[in-house]
Amino acid sequence: MELIQKIFDAGVVGAGGAGFPTYIKLNCKVEYLIINAAECEPLLETDKYLMRTKNMEIIKTIEEVGKIIEAKKLIIGLKAKYKEEIKQLIYAIEELNSKVELYFLENFYPAGDEQIMVYEITKRSIPSGGIPLDVGVVVSNVGTIVxxxxxxxxxxxxEKYITVVGEINHPSILKVPIGISILECIRACGGTTVENFKVILGGPIMGVLVDNDQIKERVITKTIGALIVIPSDHYIAKRKNASISHIINQAKTSCIQCSMCTDMCPRNLIGHKLRPHRIMRSVGMGECNEKILEESLICSECGVCELYACPMGLSPRMVNAYLKKRLREMGIRYENKQKETIAKKIREYRKVPTTRMISRLDLTKYKEKEIKGPIEVEVEKVCIPLSQHIGKPATPNIGVGDIVRKGQLIGQVKMGDFGANIHASIDGRVCEVSENIVIRSENNEVIS
Structure with a gap:
């Protein structure tokens, strides 16, 4: 198919998650195509910006993607509070006489988790350890559609649109080349308002915390949608920096087995056999019950258990993340033995309001700041990772000293590989080829 080939050639991957190669995801036939436009985590504004400014492009593209996967239903899932975004999308749908529908979600966390969104829209629970395709659905992020x-x-x-917020002089939406450094993005927003800070890549809950000594080395990739600058002593930084030994010791001494983490778990509520309190007991009591511990493999790491539910301030999510890593290193994969997956009726009464989550995380003051942009940022140097996605890294097809043009293929995979092509994001000369390709602009040199 021509569109699949174009998607492969362009190196499109999931823009809002781990970077699943899009040309592989769309090699299917389904009933539903759902566009995730709910900005799962607090403070993120990029998808909202795209819906306001690229509404026509989004609707046109959804129609074209719907044709190749033969979807009967084309639905954008977004929050009912997004008034201007809804207005712009409705305008595009009417102008194009499109069959795309809008589904309005309540303002709860994690509404943007793809499995939660699939249930909200279709009332179908994806099997534990499964994917939306298992229930006839493909989910794609707004950024991916663009x-x-x-x-x-x-x-x-x-290029990538990113939200830069937090302890920033001018919170903004930036349009940046892939491979730009985090520090360049912060400078483009007027620098930080505090001297000692840390940066979260992604959302405040599920994002990766970067310490000061790592900031110079980190760059924007195809999957990073936000930078959040927080003080070094912020509540989130302290939690993310806690050692796993400390977290397990807390579980041993303080877990009261109240089961609130399980009762509030979004995945448990849609019918998955995930019981964080049982995992905490197994770890804390040294029981090492393998069947219980393997439940950690289906945790989405949304953080509701530790940031909202637990009355003792413990970290079931961090325990699950640690166990997942260890189990995968041992080659253990989750095996679903449930005959059917049925959501719990109580689920409708256990949705976590996003505003409450923001307050719990001590982020309210950042939510109230005006966000400017978009600001287009140009740089003299980029460091482009050959692996920005799930699967196989791209293989470089250029060498040190080569002159490259913006948009040129510099790292490639074969059609059929579980990976994605990589392209130069600026004009310049290649000065390093390793697991990254470093390109430096040569303003005084004519590139032909």
Whole structure:
């Protein structure tokens, strides 16, 4: 199919998650195509910006993607509070006479978790350890749809819109080249308001915390949608920096087995056999019950258990993340033995209001700041990772000293590989080829 080929050539991957290669995801036939536009985590504004400004492109692209996967239902899932975004999308749907529908979600966390969204819209629970395809659904992020639109125009993924908020002088939406450093993004927003800070790549809950000594080395990739700057002593930083030995010792001494973590777990509520309190007991009591511990493999790490539910301030999510890593290193994969997955009726009364979650995380003051932009940032140097996605890293097809153009293929995979192509995001000379490709602009040199 021509569109699949264009998506492959452009190196499109999931823009809002782990970076699943999009050309592989769309190699299917389904009933539903759902566009995730709910901005799962607090403070993120990028998808809302895209819906306001690229509404026509989004609707056109959804129609085209729907054709190749033969979806009967084309639905954008977004929060009912997004008034301006809804207005712009409705305008595009009417202008294009499109069959795309809007589904309005309540303002709860984690509404943007793809399995939660699938249940909200279809009332189908994805089996434990499964994917949306198991219930006839493909889910794609708004940013991914915009990248597919560009791919239709033969434009590769070389730029990224990101939200930069927190302890920032000018919170902004930036349009940046892939491979730009975090520090360049912070400078583009006027620098920080505090001297000692840490940066979260992604959302405040599920994002990766970067310490000061690592900030110079980290860059924006195809999957990073936000930078959140917080003081070094912020509540979130302290939690994310806690050692696993400390977390397990807390579980041993303080877990009261109240089961609130399980009762509030979004995945448990849609019918998955995930019981964080049983995992905490097994770890804390040294029981090492393998069947219980393997339940950690289906944890989405949304953080409701530790940031909202637990009255003792413990960290079931961090325990699950640690166990998942260990189990995968041992080659253990989750085996679903449930005959059917049925959501619990009580679920409707256990949705966590996003405003409450923001307050619990001590982020309210950042939510109230005006966000400017978009600001387009140009740089003299980029460091582009050959692996920005799940699966196989791209293989470089250029060498040190080569002159490259913006948009040129510099790292490639074969059609059928579980990976994605990589392209130059600026004009310049290649000065390093390793697991990253470093390109430096040469303003005084004519590139032909």
């Amino acid at each position: 990248n597919i639109y560009d791919a239709m125009q033969d434009k590769p993924v070389i």
